[in-house]
Amino acid sequence: MLAAGAGGGIVRAMVRFAGVGLRYATPAGSGPAGPGPEVLRDISFTLPPGSFHWLLGPSGAGKSSLLGLMHLALRPSRGEVEILGLPISRARRRSLPALRRRIGVVFQDFRLLPHLPVFDNLALPLRIAGRSEMQIRADVMEMLRWIGLESKAAALPASLSGGEQQRVAIARAVVMRPALLVADEPTGNLDMGQARRVLALLQEMHRLGTTVVVATHSEALVAEYPAPALHLSEGRLVFHG
Amino acid sequence: MRMSGALRRSRGRDPLGLRRALSDRLLPALVAAMALLGALALAGARGAADLSGRWQSGAAAAITVQLPAATGGEKLERALAALRALPEVEAARAMDQARLAALLRPWLGEAPALPLPVVIELHLKHLPAAPDALTERIAQAVPDAAVEAHGVWVARLVAVARSLQGIAMAVLLLVAGVGVAVVAVAVRAGIAARREAIAILHDLGATDTDIAGRFARRVAILVGGGALAGTLAAAPVLAGFADLAAPLLGGQPAGSVLALPWGSLPWAELALLPPLAAGIGWLTAQITVRRWLRRLP
Numbered sequence: 001m002l003a004a005g006a007g008g009g010i011v012r013a014m015v016r017f018a019g020v021g022l023r024y025a026t027p028a029g030s031g032p033a034g035p036g037p038e039v040l041r042d043i044s045f046t047l048p049p050g051s052f053h054w055l056l057g058p059s060g061a062g063k064s065s066l067l068g069l070m071h072l073a074l075r076p077s078r079g080e081v082e083i084l085g086l087p088i089s090r091a092r093r094r095s096l097p098a099l100r101r102r103i104g105v106v107f108q109d110f111r112l113l114p115h116l117p118v119f120d121n122l123a124l125p126l127r128i129a130g131r132s133e134m135q136i137r138a139d140v141m142e143m144l145r146w147i148g149l150e151s152k153a154a155a156l157p158a159s160l161s162g163g164e165q166q167r168v169a170i171a172r173a174v175v176m177r178p179a180l181l182v183a184d185e186p187t188g189n190l191d192m193g194q195a196r197r198v199l200a201l202l203q204e205m206h207r208l209g210t211t212v213v214v215a216t217h218s219e220a221l222v223a224e225y226p227a228p229a230l231h232l233s234e235g236r237l238v239f240h241g
Numbered sequence: 242m243r244m245s246g247a248l249r250r251s252r253g254r255d256p257l258g259l260r261r262a263l264s265d266r267l268l269p270a271l272v273a274a275m276a277l278l279g280a281l282a283l284a285g286a287r288g289a290a291d292l293s294g295r296w297q298s299g300a301a302a303a304i305t306v307q308l309p310a311a312t313g314g315e316k317l318e319r320a321l322a323a324l325r326a327l328p329e330v331e332a333a334r335a336m337d338q339a340r341l342a343a344l345l346r347p348w349l350g351e352a353p354a355l356p357l358p359v360v361i362e363l364h365l366k367h368l369p370a371a372p373d374a375l376t377e378r379i380a381q382a383v384p385d386a387a388v389e390a391h392g393v394w395v396a397r398l399v400a401v402a403r404s405l406q407g408i409a410m411a412v413l414l415l416v417a418g419v420g421v422a423v424v425a426v427a428v429r430a431g432i433a434a435r436r437e438a439i440a441i442l443h444d445l446g447a448t449d450t451d452i453a454g455r456f457a458r459r460v461a462i463l464v465g466g467g468a469l470a471g472t473l474a475a476a477p478v479l480a481g482f483a484d485l486a487a488p489l490l491g492g493q494p495a496g497s498v499l500a501l502p503w504g505s506l507p508w509a510e511l512a513l514l515p516p517l518a519a520g521i522g523w524l525t526a527q528i529t530v531r532r533w534l535r536r537l538p
Contacts, residue, residue, distance in 0.1 A: 026532065072538060093538070128447045172445075
């Protein structure tokens, strides 16, 4: 499947990593100043549009860093990351917000805004994109029906269960109909029943044509939903298939 | 729990929760205090300028020298030459008799027969450190002359008024500088309180313009409101000062609050203070937030 690129053209790869390395700067006061050790080394792979991939590996293998590069929270220290046809290391900073709106992100800790009700948390990406309030209302109510939380529109996140909060986070991640959806341990804080429900939503997005990457520790979920996987170990990609 | 549409919309318009992070108490109160100081400085500068302008004419001739009536011709020329020879004197000019007569007419009436003294106006190069010594030397140079040096003192008052004007403008600039620092500190505290929310908006594709604009609009409202309150609080104080200064400007003190010289306040400048403060606050917030956002990719 082909997808529209950042510049409006057609791209054959949704995500392309070529010889990517990543270092974090050493935090102030924790040793000599300057770049720290490489947390990702020589990562190269391509994800075609519309694919579903697991991202696997032990803690500290670099899964969150890899996802951070995919959803533009990080820039590579070396090599090239290409998302939706845009080379990130050469992209101007001002061109990234528009690209971020086409990438949905789901975190283990949900990252909902605690002072906003569910409705406004879901409406946030649409408001940032400048959509009309009428369209926002229609889209948000549709998403609430999709995740089965229509009755919780006015509730604050803290009053929801972990599974419900994660469903809201997924709805917020996909309300803009993103081309790429990345999820970092989305079931890490959930029991197996809630985890299956969350994963069913992610699978449905994949069926609708979204490219999905899910990082997880859960071998049970991977066994239930077999799909291609990226295996990381000590910052290196050891298996892709 | 059901939430009204209006409340939902109002919260939706403030996803960063800035109504709590940038509260409507401390910042407006600090800005109001600074606006009050700014208004006092502004009015001080205006008042000093008025006094200086009014006294300026009195200082036009620093010293006047009177010679007996009917002094003329050669004796007057000798006196003028002696005065011009003094190193402090820039110009010495005999006042026209017709002009002198016109000046004195309200007191003397049409009395052409009355002998008028000859008056010489002296303009000095610099204000003398010791006017009495100079007066003495002029009296020695021109015998029979009566020397009047009040203009020297008036010129000194003008110099003081001008210094006050400069100090008032410096105070105004200082207040604006402190205001910028206060806003920057408040915005940084707001950023620290909403760091997570800012990061979420950034991840969802919000631009720097969007995020900085939300902070700047909130700050402009708080600062503008605070400055308006401070300026309004300053108005009666300024009217009281203007009333105290009225005798210096040839007026009469007022008998009641309503009779205070409200019209003499620099309303145009005062009206500019709140929008100017709001503009400075908006700009400071924009710069502070945008600089912080540069650390995000």
